[in-house]
Amino acid sequence: MARSKKISVDRRGFLKGAAAGAAALVVKPEAAKAQEAAEARRPATPTPLPGAKQTAAETTPPPHVDVWTTDRPGSDFMVDVIKKLGFEYVAANPGSAFRGIHESLINYGGNKMPELLTCCHEESSVAMAHGYFKIEGKPMLVMAHGTVGLQHASMAIYNAYADRVPLYLLLGNIQDGAWRRSDVEWAHSVQDAASMVRDYTKWDDSPVSLGGFAESAIRAYKIAMTPPMEPVVIVADAVLQEEPIPEADRGRLQIPKLTLASPPAGDYGAVKQAAKMLVDAENPVIVAGRVARTPEGIDLLVQLAETLQAGVIDRHLRMNFPTAHPLYGAGSVGSADVVLGLELPDLWQVTHTQTPVNRFGMEAKRITKPGAKVITIFAGDLFGKSNYQDFGRYDEVDLAIAADAQATLPLLIEECRKLITADRKAAIAQRGAKLAEVSRRNRQNDIEQAAWGWDASPITTARMAAELWNQIKTEDWSLVSDVTFVSWWPRRLWDFDKPYHFIGGHGAYGVGYGAPAAVGAALANKKHGRISVNIQCDGDLNYAPGVLWTAAHHRIPMLNIMHNNRAYHQELMYVEDMAARAKRGVEHAKIGTAIEDPNINYALMAKAYGMYSDGPIENPNDLGPAIKRAIEVVKKGEPAMIDVITQPR
Amino acid sequence: MKLLLLAATLATTAGLMAQTPAGDAANGKKLFLRDGCYECHGYAGQGGRDGARIAVIGLNAQGLIRYVRAPAGQMPAYTAQVISDQELTDIHAYLQSLPKAKPAKDIPLLNAMEKK
Numbered sequence: 001m002a003r004s005k006k007i008s009v010d011r012r013g014f015l016k017g018a019a020a021g022a023a024a025l026v027v028k029p030e031a032a033k034a035q036e037a038a039e040a041r042r043p044a045t046p047t048p049l050p051g052a053k054q055t056a057a058e059t060t061p062p063p064h065v066d067v068w069t070t071d072r073p074g075s076d077f078m079v080d081v082i083k084k085l086g087f088e089y090v091a092a093n094p095g096s097a098f099r100g101i102h103e104s105l106i107n108y109g110g111n112k113m114p115e116l117l118t119c120c121h122e123e124s125s126v127a128m129a130h131g132y133f134k135i136e137g138k139p140m141l142v143m144a145h146g147t148v149g150l151q152h153a154s155m156a157i158y159n160a161y162a163d164r165v166p167l168y169l170l171l172g173n174i175q176d177g178a179w180r181r182s183d184v185e186w187a188h189s190v191q192d193a194a195s196m197v198r199d200y201t202k203w204d205d206s207p208v209s210l211g212g213f214a215e216s217a218i219r220a221y222k223i224a225m226t227p228p229m230e231p232v233v234i235v236a237d238a239v240l241q242e243e244p245i246p247e248a249d250r251g252r253l254q255i256p257k258l259t260l261a262s263p264p265a266g267d268y269g270a271v272k273q274a275a276k277m278l279v280d281a282e283n284p285v286i287v288a289g290r291v292a293r294t295p296e297g298i299d300l301l302v303q304l305a306e307t308l309q310a311g312v313i314d315r316h317l318r319m320n321f322p323t324a325h326p327l328y329g330a331g332s333v334g335s336a337d338v339v340l341g342l343e344l345p346d347l348w349q350v351t352h353t354q355t356p357v358n359r360f361g362m363e364a365k366r367i368t369k370p371g372a373k374v375i376t377i378f379a380g381d382l383f384g385k386s387n388y389q390d391f392g393r394y395d396e397v398d399l400a401i402a403a404d405a406q407a408t409l410p411l412l413i414e415e416c417r418k419l420i421t422a423d424r425k426a427a428i429a430q431r432g433a434k435l436a437e438v439s440r441r442n443r444q445n446d447i448e449q450a451a452w453g454w455d456a457s458p459i460t461t462a463r464m465a466a467e468l469w470n471q472i473k474t475e476d477w478s479l480v481s482d483v484t485f486v487s488w489w490p491r492r493l494w495d496f497d498k499p500y501h502f503i504g505g506h507g508a509y510g511v512g513y514g515a516p517a518a519v520g521a522a523l524a525n526k527k528h529g530r531i532s533v534n535i536q537c538d539g540d541l542n543y544a545p546g547v548l549w550t551a552a553h554h555r556i557p558m559l560n561i562m563h564n565n566r567a568y569h570q571e572l573m574y575v576e577d578m579a580a581r582a583k584r585g586v587e588h589a590k591i592g593t594a595i596e597d598p599n600i601n602y603a604l605m606a607k608a609y610g611m612y613s614d615g616p617i618e619n620p621n622d623l624g625p626a627i628k629r630a631i632e633v634v635k636k637g638e639p640a641m642i643d644v645i646t647q648p649r
Numbered sequence: 650m651k652l653l654l655l656a657a658t659l660a661t662t663a664g665l666m667a668q669t670p671a672g673d674a675a676n677g678k679k680l681f682l683r684d685g686c687y688e689c690h691g692y693a694g695q696g697g698r699d700g701a702r703i704a705v706i707g708l709n710a711q712g713l714i715r716y717v718r719a720p721a722g723q724m725p726a727y728t729a730q731v732i733s734d735q736e737l738t739d740i741h742a743y744l745q746s747l748p749k750a751k752p753a754k755d756i757p758l759l760n761a762m763e764k765k
Binding site for chain 1: 684750
């Protein structure tokens with residue numbers, strides 16, 4: 001049928017007309033007023049009586065049509081399951097594939113236990129859950145789109161996997177093509193959603209019924225929380241979410257009971273053997289990875305170290321050992337006759353040193369003494385995947401106990417105590433006194449070293465750490481960021497002794513973890529009234545700065561101190577290294593690695609996201625007062641940011 | 650014998666000193682920044698996670714040159730094609746001109762840590 005040119009309006013034409021109409025309204029207000037006045041002067045005409053069609057429409061009952069309403073969507077039952085798991089929060093960037101659960105959470109679930117956190121990027125959602133776990137000790141739920149959302153989230157999931165953190169991901173997907181509304185939903189659907197992250201998750205399932213959802217959801221939680229703890233994924237089909245719960249199922253749907261598995265403890269014979277090796281050793285050393293899972297883990301490690309009077313080398317992966325303890329940082333792998341590695345993912349790096357001698361390889365040298373014995377207690381020996389290589393290089397050990405270290409420590413301590421004779425006790429005490437002196441000297445050296453560049457601008461990371469400590473040392477504080485990129489200064493100068501004082505690092509060094517992990521950890525600290533401190537790297541923040549808004553929106557109190565060294569500094573050093581090896585152009589290393597010209601003003605950025613801010617601060621003498629002002633804001637329950645122009649490391 | 654050894658040492662030292670031109674600290678600062686020494690060692694030469702403290706070091710210029718040509722640990726070797734002996738001598742002069750650290754006991758925040 002031919003279309004009338006008169007009424008056919010193409011998009012361009014319509015827009016043109018609309019624009020002209022709008023322009024007319026804007027530029028001819030006087031003409032419009034004159035028109036209104038003319039209308040007002042026109043004589044009134046009588047109102048016509050309603051016609052038969054209108055009368056019928058107003059008086060006859062509406063015809064029966066199918067409409068999409070339900071009093072009990074499947075997503076309500078999914079929320080029942082979620083509530084049973086006890087999640088306190090759910091982090092999500094909204095996505096159509098889980099819109100059913102979203103609505104059920106906020107209306108049916110009352111937006112409580114869990115409360116929905118509005119995130120601006122799935123990478124932020126996941127890293128927030130990562131940081132939250134390391135303070136709270138239980139997972140935060142993360143919801144994401146099964147395709148594009150998971151793609152955004154994947155790097156953060158890998159970080160958590162490498163950091164042995166039990167993420168709990170709920171993905172939305174429309175499995176059946178006939179139910180997809182549009183080309184968008186076809187593009188946003190996937191045959192096997194979890195496949196993309198299966199290499200770095202512990203378990204996943206895509207249940208096809210609500211009963212199956214309940215079982216898989218409970219099972220996933222149990223698997224995630226059994227050491228070695230790792231991320232899990234459940235795919236919630238959108239049809240199951242949005243369709244009503246079948247009448248037949250309403251009475252019989254059940255949520256299974258959750259019983260967490262006890263963590264695996266070491267084999268008795270192997271633990272006895274380890275105890276004998278440690279007690280007989282003249283100079284044992286303990287190297288701590290991700291040892292302490294709970295506050296009890298710190299106490300147990302202290303007990304073991306004190307029983308043996310062995311030095312503890314902490315790899316800064318968890319809050320394992322008090323930094324002011326006389327055995328902290330004392331002892332060395334190179335001088336030990338027995339090395340005890342506890343939950344160490346990188347044992348080979350501990351027992352070797354590397355020197356770059358050629359372009360493609362490293363010269364590796366074992367640093368343990370000839371004849372030195374190595375014992376490991378490592379839950380990682382119970383689980384492994386092959387594709388991603390976070391398991392590190394294979395190392396030779398003398399006794400490998402495949403078990404959770406914290407769960408094994410009580411037995412190990414007991415066996416060591418049984419074996420220590422009075423003679424050994426005296427020798428062990430003597431060793432402890434020497435190690436305490438080493439630890440004291442280390443601390444003194446750190447303090448002396450912190451004085452170098454004290455008044456320099458850019459501000460040294462040592463000065464920044466010292467100024468922070470001066471303001472927080474009398475507060476109940478929590479460092480919710482890594483220390484690797486600030487030369488470990490907080491760990492060298494502050495007194496860490498409580499479980500929440502430190503959360504370790506990224507896991508897989510995937511940049512973009514820092515800011516959201518800090519927000520998640522600070523959220524966990526919120527109900528305890530702790531002052532959360534985040535030393536925030538500039539490169540990291542720029543991956544997904546929207547998390548600042550999330551912190552402001554949800555009133556998450558935290559002090560963010562920008563470590564603004566204006567570069568992707570690790571890469572800057574690598575490029576410099578490559579240029580030196582190639583014997584050319586070291587002066588060009590900043591190309592592609594520096595974050596300057598223009599410099600980013602993080603104080604303004606934070607302000608734009610609704611956060612209190614100060615800086616940029618370049619004079620080290622201005623830093624202490626700025627921190628003091630910001631802490632007052634944090635104490636009122638708000639986040640704050642101080643932009644500090646810093647030295648590279 | 651001892652006297653002979655001492656004389657030989659002094660002669661070698663004198664020879665080295667004669668070969669070592671004086672350093673230009675101002676140019677050394679420019680090179681320190683241009684060539685990225687600060688990346689690992691800090692703008693104040695204070696050192697850090699990735700490099701040792703190099704402000705006011707015990708090495709003389711020859712010692713610095715020798716080290717930079719064949720360093721230990723993670724530091725890459727910088728050949729004369731990348732940075733000349735004279736440039737390293739200038740950098741050495743700059744490093745020696747940097748202020749020494751105050752004793753920690755004279756810095757109240759650090760002194761408070763010492764007293765713990």
